[in-house]
Amino acid sequence: MTNDVIIHDVVVVGAGLAGTWAAMTAAENGVKDVAILSKIHPLRSHSGAAQGGIAAVLNNVRPVAGTGPRGPLEQIPPGEDPVDSFDLHMFDTIKGSDWLGDQDAIEILVKDAPDVVVQYEHMGCVFSRTPDGRIAQRRFGGHSAPRANFSADRTGLVLLHTIHEQALYHNVKFYSEWYVMDLIIEDNIARGVVAINVLTGKIQMIRAKAVMFGTGGYGQAYKVTSNAYANTGDGVAMAYDAGAPLMDMEFVQFHPTGLYRHGFLMTEACRGEGGYLINKDGDRFMSKYAPEKMELAPRDLVSRSEQTEINEGRGVMEDGQGLFLDMRHLGREKIMERLPEVRDLAIAFAHVDAIDEPVPIQPTAHYSMGGIPTTADGEVLANAKGDLVTGFFAAGEVACVSVHGANRLGTNSLLEASVFGRRAGHAIADFVKGGAKLYPVTSDPVKRNHQQVQQLFDNDGPELVEDIVQELKTTMTNKAGIYRNEEDLKSALDTIHRLQQRFKNIRVMDKSSRFNTNLSMTLEAKHLLTFSEVIVQGALNRTESRGAHSRTDHPKRDDESWLKHTMAHKGEDGRPQLSYKDVTLYWDRFPPQERKY
Amino acid sequence: MSNDNTQRTVTVSIQRFDPDVDKKPHMQDYQVEMTKGMTILDALHEIKTHQDGSVTYRRSCRHGICGSCAMLINGRNTLACKTPLIDEVGHKNRVTLGPLPYLPIIKDMVVDRTTFWEQYLRVKPWLIPPDDIPEKEFRMSKEEVNALHDAESCIMCGACYSSCTVIGLNKHYVGPHALLKAFMRVMDPRDEAPGQRLADLDGADGVYRCHTVFNCIDACPKGLNPTQAIETLRKLAQKRKKFETTRRKRQQHLHEPIPAK
Ligand SMILES: Cc1cc2nc3c(=O)[nH]c(=O)nc-3n(C[C@H](O)[C@H](O)[C@H](O)COP(=O)(O)OP(=O)(O)OC[C@H]3O[C@@H](n4cnc5c(N)ncnc54)[C@H](O)[C@@H]3O)c2cc1C
Ligand code: FES
Numbered sequence: 001m002t003n004d005v006i007i008h009d010v011v012v013v014g015a016g017l018a019g020t021w022a023a024m025t026a027a028e029n030g031v032k033d034v035a036i037l038s039k040i041h042p043l044r045s046h047s048g049a050a051q052g053g054i055a056a057v058l059n060n061v062r063p064v065a066g067t068g069p070r071g072p073l074e075q076i077p078p079g080e081d082p083v084d085s086f087d088l089h090m091f092d093t094i095k096g097s098d099w100l101g102d103q104d105a106i107e108i109l110v111k112d113a114p115d116v117v118v119q120y121e122h123m124g125c126v127f128s129r130t131p132d133g134r135i136a137q138r139r140f141g142g143h144s145a146p147r148a149n150f151s152a153d154r155t156g157l158v159l160l161h162t163i164h165e166q167a168l169y170h171n172v173k174f175y176s177e178w179y180v181m182d183l184i185i186e187d188n189i190a191r192g193v194v195a196i197n198v199l200t201g202k203i204q205m206i207r208a209k210a211v212m213f214g215t216g217g218y219g220q221a222y223k224v225t226s227n228a229y230a231n232t233g234d235g236v237a238m239a240y241d242a243g244a245p246l247m248d249m250e251f252v253q254f255h256p257t258g259l260y261r262h263g264f265l266m267t268e269a270c271r272g273e274g275g276y277l278i279n280k281d282g283d284r285f286m287s288k289y290a291p292e293k294m295e296l297a298p299r300d301l302v303s304r305s306e307q308t309e310i311n312e313g314r315g316v317m318e319d320g321q322g323l324f325l326d327m328r329h330l331g332r333e334k335i336m337e338r339l340p341e342v343r344d345l346a347i348a349f350a351h352v353d354a355i356d357e358p359v360p361i362q363p364t365a366h367y368s369m370g371g372i373p374t375t376a377d378g379e380v381l382a383n384a385k386g387d388l389v390t391g392f393f394a395a396g397e398v399a400c401v402s403v404h405g406a407n408r409l410g411t412n413s414l415l416e417a418s419v420f421g422r423r424a425g426h427a428i429a430d431f432v433k434g435g436a437k438l439y440p441v442t443s444d445p446v447k448r449n450h451q452q453v454q455q456l457f458d459n460d461g462p463e464l465v466e467d468i469v470q471e472l473k474t475t476m477t478n479k480a481g482i483y484r485n486e487e488d489l490k491s492a493l494d495t496i497h498r499l500q501q502r503f504k505n506i507r508v509m510d511k512s513s514r515f516n517t518n519l520s521m522t523l524e525a526k527h528l529l530t531f532s533e534v535i536v537q538g539a540l541n542r543t544e545s546r547g548a549h550s551r552t553d554h555p556k557r558d559d560e561s562w563l564k565h566t567m568a569h570k571g572e573d574g575r576p577q578l579s580y581k582d583v584t585l586y587w588d589r590f591p592p593q594e595r596k597y
Numbered sequence: 598m599s600n601d602n603t604q605r606t607v608t609v610s611i612q613r614f615d616p617d618v619d620k621k622p623h624m625q626d627y628q629v630e631m632t633k634g635m636t637i638l639d640a641l642h643e644i645k646t647h648q649d650g651s652v653t654y655r656r657s658c659r660h661g662i663c664g665s666c667a668m669l670i671n672g673r674n675t676l677a678c679k680t681p682l683i684d685e686v687g688h689k690n691r692v693t694l695g696p697l698p699y700l701p702i703i704k705d706m707v708v709d710r711t712t713f714w715e716q717y718l719r720v721k722p723w724l725i726p727p728d729d730i731p732e733k734e735f736r737m738s739k740e741e742v743n744a745l746h747d748a749e750s751c752i753m754c755g756a757c758y759s760s761c762t763v764i765g766l767n768k769h770y771v772g773p774h775a776l777l778k779a780f781m782r783v784m785d786p787r788d789e790a791p792g793q794r795l796a797d798l799d800g801a802d803g804v805y806r807c808h809t810v811f812n813c814i815d816a817c818p819k820g821l822n823p824t825q826a827i828e829t830l831r832k833l834a835q836k837r838k839k840f841e842t843t844r845r846k847r848q849q850h851l852h853e854p855i856p857a858k
Binding site (some may be wrong): 040041043044045046048049058078118121122123124126127128129131132133134135151154157158161162165166168169199228229230261262264341344345348349464465466508509510512513514515516517518521 | 615616617618634645646647649650651653654655656657658659660661662663664665679703704707710718722723724726730732733734735736737738739742745749750752753781782785787788854855857
């Protein structure tokens, strides 16, 4: 089987911001042989869909004095006092996380931020600018100073292109359209991955001294979602199947402004720039739920408020499941300069021009707070005690450091993917140059995966994969969504177990080897079923409400019992085994408080 | 604007081709129940997941930002995810789909983009910064940023590339997508090597190969204007030395605030 093996010093899975930063940084720091595998072309990665901005304390702008929290911004004249600080960014992030974020990791996130953003700029990223030529900044939900650095409303696109160009410049080798289907961990040492070359259908093993996952989020488990088709949580499912733990999976963020019915994102920058949320009576309903921050309260709170408005009959559109995002008062010029892409989206998909009409929106599944637990250098934890899996790294949305805790603030995740992708790159370089070994693979993973694919092809059962996926998505949205309770979660767990059984009777329609996306979609469906069970089990056990996890039967946060991270391992019986890990808090600086906005 | 409340069965006619089994491409028809707001990509998803899993196309983001799903829809290159089905089926209740033209077919709507990406690499898409890097950001004016708007909005979907008649005849031509990227680097005040870049594009397969047929503008789903960028590059290539001098002067002030107007 030797012709099936490829060897590199480092293999990175995922070509979004996290994976590409790691690969580029490792290469820049002297590792010669770095490869990235991506199931879609690197520039198609979902990081490119990010709109609003990337957080960093730069102190380039401030609110105009006397205009209040929603007033206009101006550049800070040279020599005048800053309005923002690391402590403030930390506090906002910690409060946003409902105190579940690890404060040592948050400190690193915040302090590395200005340097990462400036590095992007030096690498040629095109940011919007202040009149005197500095990087422009806007407000974002849950942030108490304007610190979202942006490029109109296509920030992710320009960041992704910039870092991809740099990786090319540093001779990182790209395997584009290679679907990774298995992670090889033996004796707690990562030894490589197994992947399908999508073009030929050939299954190959890629061995490496270090394996890094930057495979992105898991929003495709929900029916209404802002996430791409590719966001099927492959990385979390593969790591879990290979014996690594998953952390805080029950925390899934719903974004308040998905385009009604479609779920595509209308960036929070719409509200950051001054947009209103309106119910059927024309009221700015956020005044009831967050009188101070109004529309710029954090996402969990705004989404819950919207859901309450909808549940109490104040929604809009024929089914009452929508609300309005009103930007008309911003005026044509501002919308064209700062929000051209979302305006275009609303015209294309809702036939509404935001300049003249309010845009119908609804909450949409958006971000995966949970993931593979890591240190602040991207090293993957093997357990709650803090032991490591040798040679295995992760960063970005697939990972859980944890900087977002129970709820992420907007613009903190492009930042997370960049900061921790870069840190993982440094750690990988040190690891490889420090004499890491290429460990042999003793089992035959290629054969195992061949057999799995053959079984899927031979199966020819009565079930269509899509029917199973659709039932899963509906169940997750209705029973493990914005509001949760014991009865619903139990029923969701039952449904998932039933769907896992039904999956054994599926049929793959395309059995060819050339560019078989029917096969990859089937493997993705299996991943959805795997990690959704972990989400629901974690949510069922956690009998409190914290951040994005909101239990109607346990409406209060319970620090006494639940100020801790959920860790899930795959048990002998194939079911998640939960354990818990302490949260790192700086008790003297940021002790838990009631979370009010 | 779409009239959205027409629920009916429509025919989606797809050009099928798997080089491993087919001698040449053939058309295959599928019936789809058109629902409100359905896009071409939604219709393809319905066909692939419920009728025929072998129908093959690329897609990811679903909303026109990742550039995966460009294909030939009723004879026009565009994004399947941003095209409403109802706008395309007409009174015959029928839409025809195929791969982007001028590129080798891998399977059905999936084309081989090797030359497309090679040309992108050829223009050295990365910034070549000056030696003197400031501690904070380089200063750029709003006007300088605006000039890059078209180039930085490009999603590399290839709709322009495969509508270009020059590409149809000559795969050595750099192509509109890569020239737009080159334009972005040439125009960026932070780039140190605009002269070298312009010299590289000056050859027979560079800026002069464009016949200004404007197909790329019609094809671009983001409404960008590669032809104009190419024309600008052509003009600058003619006064390359002068442009280099201007750039060098500009770079002396890259660390300083943009003066107020
Ligand atoms: C619409 C939208 C807007 C957003 N806006 C913002 C914003 O304004 N600010 C902000 O901070 N955050 C934003 N976010 C969140 C942020 O964009 C993401 O969290 C971040 O980009 C994730 O980056 P990543 O590198 O971890 O993963 P991704 O960019 O998702 O990349 C994942 C990579 O993994 C690869 N991959 C996955 N599975 C496999 C497999 N099995 N085999 C091979 N390759 C695989 C994919 O091909 C891809 O290359 C937004 C998210 C969405 C959905
Ligand atoms: S699916 Fe991303 S552009 Fe169409």
